[in-house]
Amino acid sequence: MRIRLVKQFMDEEIVEAVIQALQNEKAVMGESVFKFEEELARYFGVKYAVTTSSGTHALQFALMAVGVKAGKKVVTTPYSFIATANSVIHAGGIPVFADVR
Structure with a gap:
């Protein structure tokens, strides 16, 4: 028996917007991305x-x-994807691993 953990929800409007963006623009930094960022800022009031x-x-x-x-210590978890610690290193920081109980 298969039990679905998550039911995927794709509103038709969202699907159409993604298709439109992929067919008509660059996938990164296209006009629809800029518009989305503006709408997001408005939504959050920033x-x-x-x-x-x-x-x-x-x-x-x-x-x-x-x-x-550079040199700033950042506490993070060792139980995560490697990108968590790598992002600290990329920013110049030093990851300090803290375990959880």
Whole structure:
């Protein structure tokens, strides 16, 4: 027996927007991406919003945004994808692993 953990939901409007963007624009940094970022910023009530192509890039941006610089220690978990620690190193920081109980 197979038990679905998640039921995928794809609104037809979303599917159409993705198809439109892929057929008419660059997949990265196209007009629809800029429009989406503007709408996202408006939704959250902030001046700017940035989308990234991956969770790794999102981690790197977040670390830069909070000012992680060379030699700064950043506490992270050892039980994660390698990108978590690599993002700290990429930003110039030193990953310090903390276990959980």
